[in-house]
Amino acid sequence: MSELLQQIVNGISLGSIYALIALGYTMIYGILRFINFAHGDVFMVGAFIGYYLTPQIITLAGGNLLVAAPIILAVTMLGCSILGVAIEKLAYRPLRSRPKLTVLITAIGVSFLLEYGGQLVFGPDPKLFPTLIPSGSVVNTEYIIIGTNSIVVIVTAFALMLLLRFIVFNTKMGTAMRAVSFDHRVASLMGINIDTIISFTFILGSSLAAAAALLYASIYPSINPLMGIFPGLKAFVAAVLGGIGNLAGAALGGLILGVTETFVSGYISSSFRDAIAFSILILILLFKPTGILGRHEREKV
């Protein structure tokens, strides 16, 4: 029983990180109808920004993590946003009227560029991510240990998801995003500048990836330029599982995947861990390609 509870907490914590990344995939899909395969690598760059930034900011903050962490989060989000917007402007925008397959292949190209560019810039060896969340535990009994980092991860991720929900459903920019995701041309008839909304979407997606990176690196502190591949692919699966294009679906998909993975590695074998996501992907594509919360695309005339 206590082990079960322990696994659930760990699963939700991992799952909420997947959810943050999955939201980026699903939002960009909603607006541009393609999978931004470079998203996982933006996540990786976020981890490295955090790696170089954390010691500096902690020193500046006089060793106070509570002051340092929000600043590190904000700067990392800014860094990833600039990267995300630049990728869209330089690589995807010129191809916007081309077939989606062209853009998809370009996204894979950008992904390789970041992975190998990352090895060049940061070096290929793993690095140890500095401590951003104080170690220790919130609950520590003989039955269950809930680490401070699990709680910080879950609380931060859920707070960001609620903030995103507010932006998308309760602000003018968010409403414009939903209008653009319905139809670019009609949205432009409202006076909406499509390019602005697309950039805004990349800012939101990349910021969430940045936050996910800091949280992920706080749980798995060994970082390297290829670290974005697996979390990226899994978050993509989570987005498809929940119904691509659907925000609540991405969050739900991430949580389901995180919990399932943790259970499988806890109760069956940790070597199956990475296989779970792809088994889910195959099953979902076979039996419910629209995902849990997804609906059929409106046929465009």
Next chain:
Amino acid sequence: MLEIVDLEVKYGAIAALQGISLSVKPGQIVTMIGANGAGKSTLLRAVSGLVGITSGKILFDNANITNLPAHRIVGRGISHAPEGRMIFANLTVKENLEMGAYLRDDKDGIASDLERVFSLFPRLKERIHQSGGTLSGGEQQMLAVGRALMARPRMLLLDEPSLGIGPILVKAIFSTIVEINRELGMTILIVEQNAHQALKIAHYGYVVETGKIILQGPCVEIARNELVRKAYLSES
């Protein structure tokens, strides 16, 4: 107010507009009638910047708007309610109307325009929190016109507001269009296949056939024209 000079638009090899010249004066309702595929929607799309222009010029208030992107043309004061309504199905009625006012930030003005749209179309008020995709065809048409009005434009482009709705609602929509023109002094360019209704409410009309204007004049004269009566008013 709107001056179109020798406009040509091509879709690949298809010449949809082949040298159209047309003018709309302030406060007027002008209509363009023509059969399927004549180029009516293309003309409106060219004005609002949705399709590129091969040659020709479009002037609005004497300013050249020929190559402006669509989102900038709205800012100049032209609002386009497109063919097939194109309501944001995933947004509520209220959000659809708010998107119509996207470029404005005068909160009070937007609120009073919202009330005005609701008084023109009381049905929309009853469905304010319903998602656009669940409205009936006629309600969507009202929403499309209302949404275009929310920009507080100086000119309204309406693409077949009677398409796909029943005769009673068609009458209601057309009388609302007249009301918008009279009470707000709105300049309106309306393209229609329903020549009968359009010629009844408009001041001036153009008849277009395969991308060319074949006839123009005050609507009373067009309605009397032998050819128009045969081809568009289904009289013999």
